[in-house]
Amino acid sequence: MWRRASTSTSSSLSSSFIIKSSSSLLNLFFISQHHHASSSSSSSSSSSSSSSSSPPPLTMMQQQQQVNDGIPISRFITFVLGGPGSGKGTQCTKIVETFGFNHISAGDLLRREIVSDTKYGSMILNTIKQGKIVPSEVTVKLILRELESSHNHKFLIDGFPRSEENRIAFEQIIGAEPNTVLFFDCPEEEMVKRVLSRNQGRVDDNIDTIKKRLKVFEALNRPVIDHYAKKGKLHKINAVGTVDEIFEQVRPVFAAFEQLN
Numbered sequence: 001m002w003r004r005a006s007t008s009t010s011s012s013l014s015s016s017f018i019i020k021s022s023s024s025l026l027n028l029f030f031i032s033q034h035h036h037a038s039s040s041s042s043s044s045s046s047s048s049s050s051s052s053s054s055p056p057p058l059t060m061m062q063q064q065q066q067v068n069d070g071i072p073i074s075r076f077i078t079f080v081l082g083g084p085g086s087g088k089g090t091q092c093t094k095i096v097e098t099f100g101f102n103h104i105s106a107g108d109l110l111r112r113e114i115v116s117d118t119k120y121g122s123m124i125l126n127t128i129k130q131g132k133i134v135p136s137e138v139t140v141k142l143i144l145r146e147l148e149s150s151h152n153h154k155f156l157i158d159g160f161p162r163s164e165e166n167r168i169a170f171e172q173i174i175g176a177e178p179n180t181v182l183f184f185d186c187p188e189e190e191m192v193k194r195v196l197s198r199n200q201g202r203v204d205d206n207i208d209t210i211k212k213r214l215k216v217f218e219a220l221n222r223p224v225i226d227h228y229a230k231k232g233k234l235h236k237i238n239a240v241g242t243v244d245e246i247f248e249q250v251r252p253v254f255a256a257f258e259q260l261n
């Protein structure tokens with residue numbers, strides 16, 4: 001069975017499939033926790049390290065000790081890769097329903113920034129309209145925020161990394177690698193057909209932008225796919241068929257991990 005990260009029963013976590021967060025994520029995690037603790041009056045979200053009387057910051061040694069003791073963080077991260085319209089989001093919904101993952105869609109996070117008109121909003125909009133990739137630093141920051149604020153320790157990170165630059169930024173900023181990677185392999189004609197009938201009013205779901213996105217996918221995403229294939233982490237899924245047929249290829253990947261835990 002999967003276990004919740006919020007408990008402190010770290011000894012029961014399966015070693016090879018659960019990421020022990022490296023010190024850089026831990027530092028960011030604690031930096032942010034201490035920032036919350038000192039800057040906002042009542043942060044109820046964090047439990048172990050913030051008490052009402054603002055404890056002194058943990059030293060690096062203490063942080064490392066907590067990692068060694070396995071107390072604060074352990075995450076199971078799945079990257080979900082595939083071209084535009086290959087069915088990543090659709091299958092993520094099924095994985096969430098069946099295996100209780102937290103779904104983080106990089107595209108949704110970026111679109112939310114556009115709608116909220118944050119300082120990055122117009123840059124993101126222009127980049128997406130042109131079928132290009134948003135700078136990694138921006139996307140990784142948004143993902144980090146989601147990772148930190150979730151009580152669930154099992155994550156699907158959908159539509160990320162889309163380039164080697166994305167991948168390397170994630171490893172540097174988050175300090176972790178994915179436990180496993182799904183790749184939805186879909187022919188271009190099928191992806192174009194699906195995107196054009198998606199009907200969600202997206203600025204990038206038009207034939208001109210799709211052509212550019214497909215070129216960018218081939219040029220930038222393929223090296224990422226090759227990287228994880230070489231590492232033995234890639235599960236290639238044939239993305240043609242009904243949604244349920246495709247899910248029957250996905251299910252065993254997670255069922256295997258569930259059995260091990």
Ligand SMILES: Nc1ncnc2c1ncn2[C@@H]1O[C@H](COP(=O)(O)OP(=O)(O)O)[C@@H](O)[C@H]1O
Nearest residue numbers: 084085086087088089090194197198241242243
């Ligand atoms: N197996 C499938 N067969 C036909 N259409 C599909 C299939 N899976 C998803 N779709 C549809 O194709 C479109 C793109 O799917 P989506 O999950 O949004 O892809 P992605 O997240 O990879 O861009 C959606 O309209 C979705 O309903």
Ligand SMILES: Nc1ccn([C@H]2C[C@H](O)[C@@H](COP(=O)(O)OP(=O)(O)O)O2)c(=O)n1
Nearest residue numbers: 083084085106107108132133134159160162
């Ligand atoms: N890691 C990412 C993910 C998405 N983006 C941008 C560029 C993508 O064309 C859009 C939409 O991504 P999303 O994953 O929602 O959509 P598709 O899989 O392409 O249908 O967002 C990005 O710049 N970097």
